Amino acid sequence: MTDQVGPLLVVKDLTKEYRSTGALFAKPTCVRAVDGVSFTVQRGECLGLVGESGSGKTTLGRCILRLTEPTSGKVVFDDVDLLALKAKPLRALRRRMQLVFQDPFGSLNPRMTVGTAVREPLEVHRIARGSDARRKVANLFGEVGLDPTYVDRYPHELSGGQRQRVGIARALSVEPEFVVLDEPVSALDVSVQAQVLNLLADLRERHGLTYLFIAHDLAVVRHIADRVVVMYLGRLMELAAAANTYQEPMHPYTTSLLSAVPVPDPDRQRERIILGGDVPNPRTPPPGCPFHPRCPHPKKNERCHSEVPELHEVQPDHWVACHHADSVFTLQTGR
């Protein structure tokens, strides 16, 4: 794979609208879950995607895999335009891109042993069958740290951490290059979460995988991601290397979000920005910058109310969608 240059994934102006006709005489409403999103994912990197509920991060992940049909825009995977593909070539390409869900219990068939669940994709994609498939499954179990004797168990007989390992084994069974991980550890206890995060890091290294890691937990994303995208109300707010996003956030939303995360150290309690209000209803997004009603930036002005800020490169490889990104407002740290 080293001979290939260029990004593995290019997402351009991706938009997903949901229309509801509502009641008989009601005006049809339109929700833009994903609104003009563009970014690239480099080969072998882990791109973190953070946002609160309703930010559109899950929809974006599904649109990229075309599990949800985007309304417009482009998704180019390894130079192939995914949205132009017909069903059959798409299915073939899907082998190279997989999804791991948040809730492994909800995504595993309760009546299927976990061994069968991992073997199924091998047969669907005609990678292996019979004893060959069984051997592969045993190897996969070993690789994700599951006792190979567990193949005959049912999902309810496993703990949450073990089920997530099954979900990971299933995704890896077809030897993908790209994995979308949608909140893969948020249903797990802290002690188990660390195990799964370490496993994901190992697998990435061993197989040269590329990850899109979707999560609401900023500390988890910081731990695993090389670059981070911050989403709010369907739009990208900031995109930069993880170290830059976390140490020198340039979008006031990112700054606020980071300051809200409780730090497990009583001597390092920081000044917090407490954002007022809730995330606006995506049905009736505010005009201008989607964040302006809650924005604590002192330079907030008329322009923020009327004009949607475009994502632009403020510093090399640091992209921000804010009219005032040039005047970074920083928080007083420490108390």
Place this chain on the structure above:
Amino acid sequence: MNPILTVRHLTTTFATEQGIARAVDDVSFQLYQGETLGIVGESGSGKTVTALSLLRLIDRPGRISVESVVEYQGNDLMRLSPRALREIRGAEIAMVFQEPTTSLNPVLTVGTQITETLRAHQIASGRTARDRAVDLLNLVGLPDPQKRIGDYPHQLSGGMQQRVLIAIALSCSPRVLIADEPTTALDVTIQAQILELLLDLKQRLGMSMILITHDLGIVAGVTDRVAVMYGGQLVEQSPMRALFREPAHPYTGALMRSVPRLDRLVERLNTIPGAVPPAHAWPTGCRFHPRCPHAWDQCQSEMPTLTPTGPEHSVRCWLTDEPERRRT
């Protein structure tokens, strides 16, 4: 400092198909006037059942054992008549639950659900109850309370629903508030709002609070003292700062090291091997021993007791007897 709540030997069991599950096993602690006590643990550690047991909110097949004592204002809540208990529950000791969506009645307006509590405890009725409900919604920072009072829960966001639940809990000016993972279902910016609100209200209304959480960040930001639970037992109790400075129980330390942190980047996270065992199959001896890096044969055969190790600090671990066995 005077304790407002004294819990002794609290034990709650559940009859399950696999046998008797001791979900809460001989838990003793005190809640002092005006403090915030954090109860920390992972799922299955018994922290929620502890909270529910304090107010006898345990249904069959659950059972609170006879030796359990919860002293409040000279009364043992475990032995009060159901009627006398009802007068205390919700009025003097109130509770906020994790899932605002499931804790509110979907077919009643927000206003009705607040005034219901006021009427049940004969604090106010009619017009006065309504006015008080508006005041309460104002207090918890719900925008436009005059209008919101007629809303049904589904018309509110998760953060607003949690504010309503807090308003209901505060409606009778309780002296003790038990909050069980009050922000777990909420987004981080909303979580910050709710925690700030709880702290502010606690101070203004002079309440004492038990905050149950799995999030060590919340513990560090909000609590005064901490009780760590594992396997249905308290394994460590300490003033909050001392706990973070020097966690004595191997579980507490391991838990702290396994959390990814914003302020400290590590190459690899520390892990605790295995998972929390189910309540019907607690390990023998120390319940943490199968996952503990320091464990030796005594840990497997004998259960350590919660032993005082310093001012307000106690630990349930054999290492307190033989500190030289601690591996670094």
